[in-house]
Amino acid sequence: MHAEVAEGAREEVVSVWNDELEIHVQVAGSGPPLLFLHSAGGLRWGEFLDRLGEHYTIHAPQLPGTHPSDPHAIHKVDTFADLLLMYEELVRALGIAGAPVVAESFGGMIAVDLAAHFPALFSKLVLLAPAGLWLDDHPPTVFELTAAAPEEVPGYLFANPDSDIAKAFFALPDDPELIPGIVAALVWAQGCSGKFLWPIPDQGTAKRLHRVTAPTLIIFGSEDRVMPAIYGEEYARRIAGSRLEVIEGCGHIPQVEELDRTFELVMSFLEA
């Protein structure tokens, strides 16, 4: 379970926030531009992005603090509101305003709130199990997941934690020398995201969702233990004209656990 970038990806370093912050962006693939926003665990380039990169040039920024060159960049981001403004500057600086965005979990929370603040920023939104809403009767388990013992994590993220797909997702390299650095980076990425997710993963996004005008596809797994699928209904209810797809028997990472189905849904929505 570790951050990887695409083979042959190039890294762009974009200066934002009056040149006080550098954001590292992995760029890979070919075709029209597409923004990808990663989850709380940091950027991880899996097969979903490889496939998407056959059709789009993917721009995947790394949350400040999660790039190895500057773990303390996160301390330059005081609030979620500032983070949104930084990302808006980033999208403009990359020259990809008006492109579609695909975003997973924590990234989904950023993407949808960017679209609420700046309705013209994206042509389309694809939200994969997005965080950002809170229902008292169905509390998300972001807090529990973050505090969970390592052996409990697969059960939070996957409907079938014993599957080969889940095992491959959490596999660590054979070389034991590499493991501490990889685990530390993953833990730190959670810490950086936690700045906006902890203790309650709700930054008031719900009250701004009526401002989202871009066509929106929301995908949830029916067995998502982190953000229960009822949040799909809640997002769909609050974003006018949006479409919800719930994938049966799937957990919190549909683009990994049900890759084919998810990719098909995403592509048909983006190409339509």
Added chain:
Amino acid sequence: MKVLYSGQAPYRYLPEDFAQRYDSVVTTPYLDLVEPANMQESLHSYVEELLLAARSGFDGVMVTEHSQTSYDLSPNPNLVAAILAHTTAVEGIDAAITVLGRSLGKSREPLRIAEEYAVLDTLSGGRLIAGLPVGLSYDANQNGGIPPIETRARYREGRALLEKAWSATEPFAWNGKYSRYPIVNIWPRPMQQPHPPFWIPGSGSPGTLAEILGHDEVFTYLSHFGPKLTGPRIFNRFWDMAEEMGRDRNPYRLAFMQVVCVGETDAEAEHLYGEHLQRHFRNSFGSVPMSGFSLPGYTDIRGVEAILRDHGDMGIAGRLREITFRELADTRAAIVGGPETVREQIIEFVKEFRIGNLLVMLHGGSMPHELARYNIGLFATEVLPHLRGIWDDEGWEHRWWPTGIGARTPAGSAAAV
């Protein structure tokens, strides 16, 4: 050497199988486990034992802060510290009131800490030792809801505010990242000037030690993880760093908390305390989930990697939930025996690591009040007198000891006569 009594307030009536069934913090189900009368008794006994220690000649009494915790019923240690400050003042007992302490990384109201400490220092006539802990991760982040990655930044800002609130000669405005006040002008101010001594509890990471030595303050280390294993690493690191940073080898720079159980003989001590000790370690720190010591973001990325490469500083932490009495004794997580054994083991350790302040925990877990009284009494008469002079021949000045002690007749002593 200064010898202080270290208090902790566990609920004393946890079930036998507690450690197998529950965590000791955050999620521990109160209504299932607690009988209110037993809770009252647990708290009363805790306070009584602190007062007994103060009356028995200890140089100080110490309390700590833990919220939503079954092993230390002390969401705000200043509540009990106020009892201690007043009672000792009235009774003319010149003991240090040691709060180790209110957590500045957790608090959303650091100015309240500055005010409370100032009340305690004044109430006690300048006998406060002001602990400035960052706060344990589970307490600051899970109980307190502070994003882990903000914990240290909040600590630093809160501490800067506390120090300014104590030293400013004029009211001032505070426009911080975490606290904002239009006018700060606290009443009372501490009696000790420029401020009560700062003691900093920590787990001994190089970053923490550098900060403590840089500020020229007291590093306070707790023994729960087995000092036979962790002590050589952490204390040697401390003194090596002190040398590198040009600090002297004054043993009063170090405070060390140690669980101690004294009997008439080694056999009696093991018989009387063994079971309680085992339960104490299993049910308190042993039942804190490992993640609770460092939620993601609480420890810097380099620190996380360092711990993953070498977890020697954690000692027996990972085994505490099933720890046996034998292992506790072998690793010196607890020093248990007749007076001679206890004296020998303490003196060996104190001398080897140059410890100038010893905080002894003489109660733990399910230990009944009468047994705790027995332990306190034996320690005070059979052990304590042999420890006081350990550093006298080196002639160090204790620059981190409350100036109100020995300086004047404690206020209110006349009332007790």
